[in-house]
Amino acid sequence: MQSSKAVYELRIYHAAPGKLVELLARFRDHTVKLFDRHGMKSVAYWTPLEEPEKSNTLIYILQHLSREEATANWKSFQDDVEWKSVKEKSELNGKLTEKIDSTFMALTDFSPPLR
Numbered sequence: 001m002q003s004s005k006a007v008y009e010l011r012i013y014h015a016a017p018g019k020l021v022e023l024l025a026r027f028r029d030h031t032v033k034l035f036d037r038h039g040m041k042s043v044a045y046w047t048p049l050e051e052p053e054k055s056n057t058l059i060y061i062l063q064h065l066s067r068e069e070a071t072a073n074w075k076s077f078q079d080d081v082e083w084k085s086v087k088e089k090s091e092l093n094g095k096l097t098e099k100i101d102s103t104f105m106a107l108t109d110f111s112p113p114l115r
Contacts, residue, residue, distance in 0.1 A: 005066045007104050008043065013058040014099040020047075020056050023096040027058065030086045038077040040064060043114065063114070067104060 015023045024047070032042055043061040048054045064070035077083060090096060107114070 007064050007067050007070055007106055009062045009064065009070060010101075010103045010105060011060050011062065012101040013097050014101075015056040015058065016095055016098050017056070019094070019096045020058070022090060023058060026086065026090045026096065027060075030083075030090075034077060034080060034083050034086075035062065038080065039069065039073045040077070070104065 013023060027045065032045075035042055041063040043063050045058065045060040048057050048059070062070075064073055
């Protein structure tokens with residue numbers, strides 16, 4: 001999928017206090033599959049090794065065919081009935097995130113190719 005128009009999206013989720021395990025479970029059990037369904041390629045997912053971020057942070061990168069495609073992918077994901085149900089059920093005891101940071105990026109001409 002790598003092309004000159006491909007964009008990468010760095011996302012950092014700041015989990016609500018005590019909610020990181022639930023957030024990771026939602027990604028593991030539902031979100032990643034839904035991303036695939038909506039054309040968002042998961043590159044990798046990380047959790048920090050050191051506190052304070054270790055207890056409340058999920059970092060990941062998605063690949064989209066283009067910036068315009070990213071916008072369309074996110075819209076279809078947000079409108080997905082299954083996603084709405086998963087989100088609602090997972091947040092019965094409160095929101096799982098306090099803040100989400102998103103940065104769109106392009107590979108440099110000297111970057112090694114990604115698989």
